[in-house]
Amino acid sequence: MYPSRFRYEAPRSIDEAIALLQDGGGEAKVLAGGQSLVPLLKLRFAAPELLVDINSLPGLAYHKVDADGTIRVGALCRHADLERSTVLAERQPTMAAVAPLVADPIVRNRGTLVGSLCHADPQGDWASVVTALGGYVVAQGPGGRRNIPIAEFVTGPFQNALGYDEVAVEAVIPAPKGTPAGGYLKLERRVGDFATVGTAVAVDLKGATVTRAGIALTGVGGSTIDATDAAQALVGGPLTADRIDHAADLAAQAARPRTDHRGSAEYKRQIVRTFVKRILTRVHESTERAA
Amino acid sequence: MSGLFKEVQDQPAADVPTRRVSITVNGQKRVVEVEPRLLLAHLLRQGLGLTGTHTGCDTTSCGACTVLFDGTPIKSCTMLGVQADGHEITTVEGLAGPSELHPIQEGFKDEHGLQCGFCTPGMMLAAKALLEENPDPTEDEIRWALSGNLCRCTGYQNIVKSVLWAAKKLQPQDAASSTGAPS
Numbered sequence: 001m002y003p004s005r006f007r008y009e010a011p012r013s014i015d016e017a018i019a020l021l022q023d024g025g026g027e028a029k030v031l032a033g034g035q036s037l038v039p040l041l042k043l044r045f046a047a048p049e050l051l052v053d054i055n056s057l058p059g060l061a062y063h064k065v066d067a068d069g070t071i072r073v074g075a076l077c078r079h080a081d082l083e084r085s086t087v088l089a090e091r092q093p094t095m096a097a098v099a100p101l102v103a104d105p106i107v108r109n110r111g112t113l114v115g116s117l118c119h120a121d122p123q124g125d126w127a128s129v130v131t132a133l134g135g136y137v138v139a140q141g142p143g144g145r146r147n148i149p150i151a152e153f154v155t156g157p158f159q160n161a162l163g164y165d166e167v168a169v170e171a172v173i174p175a176p177k178g179t180p181a182g183g184y185l186k187l188e189r190r191v192g193d194f195a196t197v198g199t200a201v202a203v204d205l206k207g208a209t210v211t212r213a214g215i216a217l218t219g220v221g222g223s224t225i226d227a228t229d230a231a232q233a234l235v236g237g238p239l240t241a242d243r244i245d246h247a248a249d250l251a252a253q254a255a256r257p258r259t260d261h262r263g264s265a266e267y268k269r270q271i272v273r274t275f276v277k278r279i280l281t282r283v284h285e286s287t288e289r290a291a
Numbered sequence: 292m293s294g295l296f297k298e299v300q301d302q303p304a305a306d307v308p309t310r311r312v313s314i315t316v317n318g319q320k321r322v323v324e325v326e327p328r329l330l331l332a333h334l335l336r337q338g339l340g341l342t343g344t345h346t347g348c349d350t351t352s353c354g355a356c357t358v359l360f361d362g363t364p365i366k367s368c369t370m371l372g373v374q375a376d377g378h379e380i381t382t383v384e385g386l387a388g389p390s391e392l393h394p395i396q397e398g399f400k401d402e403h404g405l406q407c408g409f410c411t412p413g414m415m416l417a418a419k420a421l422l423e424e425n426p427d428p429t430e431d432e433i434r435w436a437l438s439g440n441l442c443r444c445t446g447y448q449n450i451v452k453s454v455l456w457a458a459k460k461l462q463p464q465d466a467a468s469s470t471g472a473p474s
Binding site: 001002003004005006007008010034035038039041042051053055080103104105106107109110191192 | 308310326327328329330349350351352354357363364365366368369370371373374376417435436437438439440
């Protein structure tokens with residue numbers, strides 16, 4: 001399979017990249033890890049006139065934690081960097097849990113978190129995690145930078161809110177309102193397949209009390225599902241068995257699964273319930289042990 | 292397929308923008324003129340004649356086309372040739388020394404780590420990167436590291452054994468003798 005013809009530029013600065021995108025006038029596409037874009041080019045689902053390869057831009061390969069606990073992930077930070085990150089392992093368990101489950105180890109060496117969000121695949125794992133954590137994307141264009149909350153950033157399947165002359169330079173997870181806990185569980189037929197069901201759960205705890213919660217679902221609807229009712233049911237109290245069961249039921253109700261070759265709708269809904277319960281029960285048990 | 296590469300080389304007409312790319316492949320500097328849409332896998336195979344890099348699925352699923360990009364395994368069907376400009380690529384042809392096989396190749400030979408052999412180059416390069424990062428991996432760690440490489444013969448058991456064999460062989464001699472390394 002060969003992509004259609006395109007012009008290729010590998011700018012050395014973000015300003016140069018933005019200028020190229022302006023010249024492209026909507027017919028240009030940004031290339032970062034390329035693990036979704038290159039397959040789309042090969043299938044000719046995408047046929048841009050100009051490809052702006054940002055892999056030579058300096059200073060975008062980072063992920064870091066600010067003093068207040070805000071997490072920042074640059075546009076060239078690969079999944080593998082996050083998978084091996086001691087910072088995430090210590091500070092952000094939901095992100096640490098999903099990193100090793102994205103695609104397969106070789107794809108993770110190239111693919112990026114920010115690129116996953118831009119690609120806006122309804123079955124993307126990172127979108128659910130960033131949704132559960134209430135994150136946003138920083139877009140840089142000719143007029144400067146703006147922050148786009150993840151719910152507004154993804155405008156539809158494979159569509160995002162970036163202007164044609166903007167580059168997504170960073171994804172940001174706001175500082176936690178307590179001790180962050182949670183996880184990500186993914187059911188897949190084999191490594192590298194899309195999720196049959198993916199479930200992101202993120203809670204912040206002060207003592208035993210949940211101060212903030214987010215639950216988002218992958219693969220059980222036409223887009224990432226933000227299970228706000230389920231998350232809200234957890235806030236303000238401890239993670240008792242009853243409260244966990246209630247949240248798991250609400251998350252299962254929020255799912256909009258379809259029966260397909262990966263499983264029946266009923267089965268997928270049951271997996272959502274099981275995964276939410278499993279993650280929250282583990283959080284509860286580890287906080288009990290720590291107390 | 293070979294048509295495309297010729298077209299790229301012979302037809303630098305104004306409507307076909309090409310770029311000059313300088314890549315170090317298996318330690319040797321190669322300068323080529325390519326159309327940007329040429330995939331790295333095809334550049335290696337048709338352009339440079341390094342047909343040890345196999346293209347299996349062409350959809351980023353199978354890992355047969357795995358090469359090392361500055362030492363890191365990547366799927367060469369999912370990267371453009373122009374992106375390799377200024378970088379180092381190692382293909383399976385770069386594994387063996389002038390007169391002896393690489394220990395990973397020896398391992399695959401000794402432990403019957405291949406049947407049809409189609410996935411083998413990708414498996415060996417992914418294994419090389421693993422052993423450089425983790426010289427003494429467990430069986431689980433090997434399975435995890437190779438989980439992006441598919442073997443349609445389903446010969447995974449012996450592939451894992453081959454990598455374990457190579458890990459022992461690659462360990463320093465004194466450590467190796469105490470763990471009963473292959474001789």
